Amino acid sequence: MTEYNYAEFSTGDYNLTTFHGPQLGTKAPNFTLQDVGGEEVDLLGFDGQFLVLEIGSITCPLFQGRRGGMTDLVKKYPNIDFAVLYVREAHPGKSIGAHDNFDQKKACATRLAADGEGRRILVDDFEGTAHSAYGSYPNAVFIINKNGCVLFRADWNNPGATAKALKNLLNGKPANVKSYFKPARPDIVVKTMKDSGKGSLADFLKGLPILIWKNLIRRNFLLLFNREPKVMPNADC
Template sequence: MPSYNYDEFSPDDYDFDTVEGPVVGQKAPDFELTTSDGRTKRLLDFEGDFLVLEIGSITCPLFQSRRGIMQPLQQEFPQISSAVLYVREAHPGVDIPGHQNFDDKLACATRLKSEDGETRTVFVDDFEGAAHLGYGSMPNAVFIIDRKGCVRFQAEWNNPSATRKALAALIAGKPVRVKSYFRPALPPIALKTLGRAGRGSAGDFFRGLPFLIWTNLIKRNLRLLFNQQQGARKSPGC
């Protein structure tokens, strides 16, 4: 991968076969980050019993498709905190290009709040993506982390229905048995998101689409169906 902040999307920018971030039973990495409103705060300094952390950017069709279910979780489960880690643009175009500096990333995160109406706390990763890389570098992963900083649920691709069921089980003190199958972005939201990013965004996305369908919709879901574990990088356990 030549550069973390790419100008054109390619499937080669991601490793779809290895779980690079922390998995269930491992410690979640903590980072001191800037929020979209300019505060400095530690990622794992949260209120409540659990933190639901979703990875995203305004040019990610998957993230934009999930927000309608993910945002209300904190109202439904008031004993949790919910946040977004804003990372590199998943599908940059001429109107929303890849970030050239931290201010570009902060500006896009601010647009997520002001234009898209995001209600969750938005943490802005640094320019080189230290936190994103620490959490596996996927464009729309999700983690549920407890007060001790332990990962209790994790999915490389957020399936909001599965995330909600996992959260409900954890709050009830029950084991999490849900499988987080990959689900594509809603087509109207995907087209709107890519169009907003501008020329180049949709073209790069559709060129990579056959590979993405094979690796995620087919291969990954079959792996989950038959309980086959992906290779995972070792990190400190809880």
């Protein structure tokens, strides 16, 4: 493993075998974070029925590819809070490089907001403390209830599965939905890497065979047989 804010992407920067984010039915980690406006926010102090928290960065093609689907959910469920936890750059390049300090990180998060991201963007600290507590993956997603319990988690966000999980919870059922990994569309990958700048695409392509094997093939196969505990929407942990 390299330092947290790596300058070049490598599959060795992630544990692609085991996801260490909070387990279902356990207390979600809480942090005081800044949003892009500089306001301090209690992560678990949301007003909606649930919080849908997605991990992301402007150089992550998976996150960029999910934004349309997540925007649809925001419009569909006005009584649910949605937030993005802005973390390290997944694929830094010459134009958008690794963060050297918190101000640079906040500037990238602000750029994401200017690009039309309507969800509240919460900026993790420079060392990635909250990111580490939520598993350190670049595009995980969690649904958390008012008691702070994790009701649904997916190491890779699949908006279709997240939508089904929300529907189950709103109907008083556990969010037992299998969130299979779906790769980003090639055009979104190319655009994201182009915006990131020179070096990002080459680093991505270098790691692509491992990403395909670990996520698209191995992970999805294991998920087929995985059984998660059933956690009710009003669980108190």
